[in-house]
Amino acid sequence: MNVERALQTLRRINAYSSTKRGITRLVYTDVYAEALYDFEKLLIQENLSVRRDPVGNLIARREGVDPRLPAVACGSHLDTVVEGGAYDGTLGVAACLEVIRTMNERGLVTRHPLELIVFAAEESSRFGVATIGSKAMAGLLDGKRLANVRDRDGVSLAEALRRMGLDIGQIHLARRRRSELKAFFELHVEQGPVLESRGKTIGIVQAIAAPTRYVIRIDGKAAHSGTTPMAYRKDALAGAAEVILAVERAARRYEGKGAVATVGACRVQPGVMNVVPGSVELMVDIRGTARPAKAALARALEAALARLQVDRGLRAEVNVLSDEDPVQLDRELAALIEAICRKRGISAMPMVSGAGHDAMNMARLCPTALIFIPSQGGLSHHPDERSSPEDIAAGLAVLYDAIVNLAEVIPRQPGRGETA
Structure with a gap:
């Protein structure tokens, strides 16, 4: 050769x-x-x-x-x-x-x-x-x-x-x-x-x-970063941060069972220093050789998104790009x-x-x-x-x-x- x-x-x-x-x-x-x-x-x-x-x-x-x-x-x-x-x-x-x-x-x-x-x-x-x-x-x-x-x-x-x-x-x-x-x-x-x-x-x-991939849009409300009291804010980026950490914690739990997860991209709107973020788009990648572990990570993601609505008054829209075995x-x-x-x-x-x-x-x-x-x-x-x-x-x-x-x-x- x-x-x-x-x-x-x-x-x-x-x-x-x-x-x-x-x-x-x-x-x-x-x-x-x-x-x-x-x-x-x-x-x-x-x-x-x-x-x-x-x-x-x-x-x-x-x-x-x-x-x-x-x-x-x-x-x-x-x-x-x-x-x-x-x-x-x-x-x-x-x-x-x-x-x-x-x-x-x-x-x-x-x-x-x-x-x-x-x-x-x-x-x-x-x-x-x-x-x-x-x-x-x-x-x-x-x-x-x-x-x-x-x-x-x-x-x-x-x-x-x-x-x-x-x-x-x-x-x-x-x-x-x-x-x-x-x-x-x-x-x-x-x-x-x-x-x-x-x-x-x-x-x-x-x-x-095999990967399961999502694009997730989290919607809050854009507002002035100086005049809006903290209690009145619907900060989409702060909510997205909670989701990212929840995904990481779940992935650490299930890594030994055959699955991992990553939030690989985050796009913030309007994306300027003096405006409370009104919306965030996350791209989530769950991979695994064990279907049950992948499913458990997907449930952890869903639970984190559900908490956003209750705790922060944010809305989440989930688009599944792919879901493979x-x-x-x-x-x-x-x-x-x-x-x-x-x-x-x-x-x-x-x-x-x-x-x-x-x-x-x-x-x-x-x-x-x-x-x-x-x-x-x-x-x-x-x-x-x-x-x-x-x-x-x-x-x-x-x-x-x-x-x-x-x-x-x-x-x-x-x-x-x-x-x-």
Whole structure:
């Protein structure tokens, strides 16, 4: 496996960024489209057939001996958070291309077709909804819920798709049949400190925590900050602070039971020093591998909001952006990856993923495996995100072996003058 070539691919993709600090490649933007188009050139150079589905997923195919057989797929995403890192998602895409390049160089012929999938909109950074592309492919997308989704600039998802030559009314056609895919593999950076702290090179993910996300509007009454007595105030920000702390307390209680929660954004209106805040918008992210613990955190949030009306006379409006179930990944594929690591002498450990990934949606469509490599310092969604070349090499090797195993390589027949 040519690790340096994979890193060159990574650097080439990451040349496309709308910010100088970190990597910013929000989905369906011009810079995202440019990166996708450039990567498509690399796929075509490997003689892959390339298409885009109605939600903007890029799908490249390497035919097998029998094109009727289900494909062995691998992939990840190229969109990023704002000022994110160079490895999140992009490494997985570059790794899949490197696997196919290596198979081509070695002249491998497989019974099953291979597919490389670049999923659209894995990150929630632009529209507040994550893994849109893989949800569409797995038939999990709620089109009605997306109808009114807009980014911070007021651009609707429908308009963003239209600018890419796509139609939001057609995204249901991105759904794949179970019979089309034999398995799906995703190689990803861990985005946490566990592998590094345990001295392990490969994480074999058993389960993926799923998010429940809310946008909450708390309404009080804007008033003069100097002339309004404290007893007469309906301070939306003070109420929001109580909700934030209530969420944090509940998350600390339930962390050991498989769920965590974060209030990640707070927008205050009118947002000036000399006016009592009249309204606040909070964005709440609950994640967990255990549905009961997630439900308990949701109840704690609801109780905190109910107390605002009683104690402070504030009103709260709750909009659920997404509510997803935790996912168990395929045990047989996990066992295969464990065996590959053992054979290659690569240290590995089972683990769960606290972050959502496209793999969690693909797991509802076909047997799925998620492979982690260490993130240095546990850092991700940050310009200083790093993984070592040695760990990347190990991840590439494991991914290659797994795909070759599932795709079923046809032994090369001796040519004229050759012996078997």
